[in-house]
Amino acid sequence: MSVIYQHFRPEEKEFIDQVTGWRQYVEDAYADKLTDFLDPRQQFILSSIIGDQGNISCKFFGGTDRCERKRALIFPEYFQPETDDFRLGLYEIHYPKKFIQLDHRMVLGSIMSLGLKREKFGDIIISGDRIQFFMAKEVADFVTLELNQIGKAKVSINKQKITEAVFSDEKLREIETTASSLRLDVILAAAYNISRQKAQNLVQQGHVKVNWEIVERPSFDCAEGDVLSARGLGRCNLLEIQGKTKKDKLRIKLGILK
Template sequence: MSLYQHFRKEEQGFIDRVLGWKDQTEQTYAPKLTDFLDPRQVFIVQSIIGTTGEVKVSFEGGDSAERKRALIYPDYLHPSTDDFDLQLLEITYPSKFFTVEHKHVLGSLMGLGIKREKFGDIIFAGEKIYLVAAKEFASFFTMNLNQIGKHSVLVKEVDWKDYTPSNEKWKERFVTLSSLRLDVVLAGALTLSRQKAQLLIQAGKIKVNFKEEEQPSFECAQGDMISVRGFGRLRIGEIEGKSKKDKWRLTIFTMGG
């Protein structure tokens, strides 16, 4: 059976890259550090490389990170956090005078001409905003990210030990669903009617792996990150397969709302 059959057609290009990284590590016997990967990409890398054999993989992106860098390495290596070249940046702004949302920070970062893969999570913690960046781009952000929207901001490098993560945690739920269609998954995870879930999708309020998805029939898979405007986020964990009654058994993690 072809490896590609286990994944979506549009993921074939990424799968080829993962196979290339694995081959590179096997041939050079040296580690390969990737850019930041989204949760679905992390799942794909883990599935292809696994934890056995001469090539292994570890992931790091900070505490409870959604986006992580992968380190693909020969089995003689015992990687540490330093091997992932992560730099934590603190963004300060006059919070008494204006409100900053995730989309504003992301828009300003993308406006600098940097690819999304070069930085990880954007974290809100009280009146501070933290950005996890690839170390090689940290100085670029400190020098060039001078404003968010029309408001001036200050960006500086900080130590991980000075970072206080958010108290918000993922809530784990086990669900049984009739299918893995997006509308069915949303209805089951958010305790909505299927019709309400379909309306949210068709209204453009749903993103799957950070891309807008307007097809209720979209087939969800393990590792997918789904954001629902007004409801928060959910992530699909392990899919255990089907029950005797032909229902899908899976774990779903939810946050926010």
């Protein structure tokens, strides 16, 4: 196990233990294991540990190919996963659109106020005045019954066919650039074309999140699959670390969402 730990961050040890436990269950029970929704970094870790070992494989599905948060299915070689095996559904929020405007933060806050884990919910998709989200089937009845208000708006939740998912208005712009290191302040500076000093200030003031958790250390090392967000600047995905240049700088691919 110590060999596995050294490839990841110390704070990821608990999740690594979870993944190895899931793998052990599939091996021992010779049965499939379905996870909650995972963020991109967790998906990367799970893929790295499970891989495709011949007798055990894993697949991810979050509702559509564009989804960021996905459930993972770990399964033995005989198992042929289908969409239904991921046990998730698409739901649309109906609200008085002529009088109220809802955003991602308001929707997520109201969902979280129900007392459920974030891991039970996938992507929240906003397209014009339409708002949809994916969630685990095991909590769907509770949420559709209890989620009846977002902000001051009375709402209702209706199930939709997954094929009726809308596409988000948000667009990811991919850029390839170089960075001297994977430090958080360096990546932020490269992504948003700001000075390292400004990036450091944002981090130290608690205005930056990595994988949805506030990080206040500019020296924090980012990794492939990380999702960064900086208040007022938008979100950035570290999509790929492509190697080094002749001048020993890192070539990286970023996805910028504003």
